[in-house]
Amino acid sequence: MKKRIITQERILLLQRYLRKNGKLPSFRELGVLLGFKSPNASARFYRAIEQAGYIRRDGTKLISTSLLAGFKCYSSISAGFPSPAEDELCDVISLEEYLIGNNESVFLVKVSGDSMIGAGIMPGDIIIVNRGADPISNDIVVAEVDGEWTLKYFIRTKHGVILRAANDSYPDILPKNELRIGGVVTGVVRRYYGGTRES
Helix, strand or coil, X not given: CCCCCCCHHHHHHHHHHHHHHCCCCCHHHHHHHHCCCCHHHHHHHHHHHHHCCCEEEECCEEEECHHHHCEEEECXXXXXXXXXXXXXXXXXXXXXHHHCCCCCXXXXXXXXXXXXXXHCCCCCCEEEEECCCCCCCCEEEEEEECXXXXXXXXXXXXXXXXXXXXXXXXXXXXXXXXXEEEEEEEEEECCEECCEECC
16 A cells, blocks of 8 residues: 555644744755655655645745645634734644644544534534543544434433434434444534535
């Protein structure tokens, strides 16, 4: 099986280099950074991440896109009473690194249904799921129950496990035969357009 040239670990290393140095590494520097044995491997990597949208060409110069460089993050804004705005740059954040980090066991799932609206998870949201995490009581999990997949709170009791919705319209689920945990939800992504959410 051919090894993938673009991996999450390599992208994170490149993002950290970019933030520290303010520029993309040369082919030689990239080879040292990522452990490539030849300049050709560096060239192949740059071609691959250009096709994936992480960088773009401006003539002969390679320029990082926001997908690689991240977005400017300013000082906090009040969600309560209005407060004076402070135009102070705190950091540059890569959404992938912020939401996922260096974790190969993470996957994304688009949500359908309204059973978890009380937990702030709406239809059309994308949830971030860590398949390597062991759930504890009150975690939100993706679970296969008696052959069907669902998204619910994981509640451990002395009588066993209960899967509970965050919507009173849905009853508790008590697995009868089989319960398999697909992963623990670690984040939610929602997209807005002019004040309305994409569904």
